Amino acid sequence: MAHFVIMGCGRVGATLAHTLEDAGHSVAIIDQDDRAFRRLRSTFAGRKVTGVGFDRETLKQADISEAYAFAAVSSGDNSNVLATRVARETFHVPHVVARIYDPGRAEIYQRLGIPTVAAVRWSADQVLRRILPEASISGDFREPSGRLILTEVPLHQGWIGRHILDIEKASGARVAYLTRFGEGMLPTKDTSFQEGDTVHIMLDVALSAEISRVLASTPVKETE
Numbered sequence: 001m002a003h004f005v006i007m008g009c010g011r012v013g014a015t016l017a018h019t020l021e022d023a024g025h026s027v028a029i030i031d032q033d034d035r036a037f038r039r040l041r042s043t044f045a046g047r048k049v050t051g052v053g054f055d056r057e058t059l060k061q062a063d064i065s066e067a068y069a070f071a072a073v074s075s076g077d078n079s080n081v082l083a084t085r086v087a088r089e090t091f092h093v094p095h096v097v098a099r100i101y102d103p104g105r106a107e108i109y110q111r112l113g114i115p116t117v118a119a120v121r122w123s124a125d126q127v128l129r130r131i132l133p134e135a136s137i138s139g140d141f142r143e144p145s146g147r148l149i150l151t152e153v154p155l156h157q158g159w160i161g162r163h164i165l166d167i168e169k170a171s172g173a174r175v176a177y178l179t180r181f182g183e184g185m186l187p188t189k190d191t192s193f194q195e196g197d198t199v200h201i202m203l204d205v206a207l208s209a210e211i212s213r214v215l216a217s218t219p220v221k222e223t224e
Contacts, residue, residue, distance in 0.1 A: 001024050001026060002023065002025050002026070002027070002068035002069070003026045003027075003063060003066045003067050003068055004016075004020050004025055004026070004027050004028070004067060004068060004069050004070075004071070004131065005027075005028045005029075005030065005059070005062045005063070005064050005067045005069075005070045005071075005087070005093075005174075006020075006027065006028070006029045006030065006070075006071050006073065007029075007030045007031075007053030007054075007070070007071070007072040007073065007074055007079075007080070007164055008029075008030070008031060008053070008072065008073040008074030008080075008099075008202055009029050009031040009037055009048075009077070010036065010037055010039070010073070010074070010075065011038065011039065012073045012099070012127075013029060013031070013036075013071075013073050013074075014029075014039040014040055014041075016071060016073065016127060017029050017044065017046060018040070018041060019041060021044065021045065021046055025068075026046065027046035027047070028037035028046055028047035028048075028049055028061075028063055028067075029046060029047070029048060029049070029060035029062075030049045030050075030051060030053045030058060030059075031048075031049075031050065031053075031074075032050070032051065032053075033050075033103070034048070034050045042051055044191065046097060047061075047062060047063070048170075049061045049062045052079075053072060053079060053083040054079060054082040054083035054086050056090065058084065059083075059086065059087065059091065064087060064091045064093065065091055067087070067091070067093045068083065068093075068094065068095060068137070069093065069095035069096065069097075069131035070083075070087035070088075070093045070095070070096045070097075070131070071096070071097050071098075071099075071127050071131050072087075072096075072097070072098045072099065073085045073099040073127065074099075075101075077100045077101055077102055077105060080098040080099055080100065080121055081098050081109055081114060081193040083098075084096045084097070084098040085114065085116050085198075086218075088114070090143075095114045095131045095154075096114065096115065096131070097114075097116065097117060097131055098114055098115070098116050098117075099116070099117055099127070100116045100117070101117060101202050114196075115196065115198070137173070147204060147205055147206070148202055148203065148204060148205070149202070149205055150176055150200060150201070150202050150210075151200065151201065151203065151204060152198055152199065152200055152213070153173075153199055153200075153201055153203075153211070153212060153215050154212075155193060155199055155215050155216070156169070156215065156216055156217055156218055156219070157195070158217075158218035158219050159193050159215070159219055160193055160194065160195050161192055161193070161194075162192060162193055162219060163191070163192050164178075164191045164192065164193065165189075165191075166219065167193065167199070167201075167215065170214055170215075170219060170220070171201070171203075171205040171211045171214050171215055172207065172211065173201040173202065173204075173211050174201060174202045174203075175199060175200070175201050176200050176201060176202050177186055177200050178191070178193075178197050178198065178199055178200065179197065179198040179200070180196070180197050180198075181196070199215075
């Protein structure tokens with residue numbers, strides 16, 4: 001069981017809170033307006049924190065120092081990004097994501113190392129894939145036999161700067177495409193993994209656990 005902190009108790013935030021709680025995780029949800037918590041079901045057992053989501057004291061009340069992931073899904077781009085930066089840079093939360101309404105800002109935010117999901121193509125599932133990596137195994141595409149799936153995978157920061165071919169060689173999977181600055185791109189022979197990239201791979205379902213383990217770990221240094 002892991003601890004998750006959500007900023008924003010709108011329809012989306014409430015959906016995330018319920019989904020994570022149903023999966024057995026602990027959840028704290030933050031909103032400036034305590035009336036927003038009415039969206040939560042009566043049986044919600046998580047913590048409800050009234051306050052500004054990028055305020056350090058408010059985040060501490062939500063046990064941010066214990067958080068596995070932080071999702072900022074309020075209605076304000078600037079607030080979401082600021083809160084996400086505080087969660088990552090001050091409290092060192094390993095997995096963060098910010099919802100944004102202006103896709104044009106995606107490149108700026110991702111250069112800051114902040115994974116974003118643009119509201120125009122946003123869904124609770126997309127946010128969950130970024131803060132709950134194992135949720136991505138359902139895949140974006142499954143071929144008819146059910147043996148192969150196309151899915152997102154989280155990579156350890158140690159892969160930054162490494163060639164896409166290194167990723168394929170280590171994992172045994174095929175990198176189908178990358179999402180960089182909010183846009184899809186096909187890797188070439190010169191493409192390397194950059195901070196903020198989302199990697200989409202085609203993999204054998206039977207090997208998914210091992211592939212995920214390899215890519216979530218520091219790359220093994222090759223011996224000369």
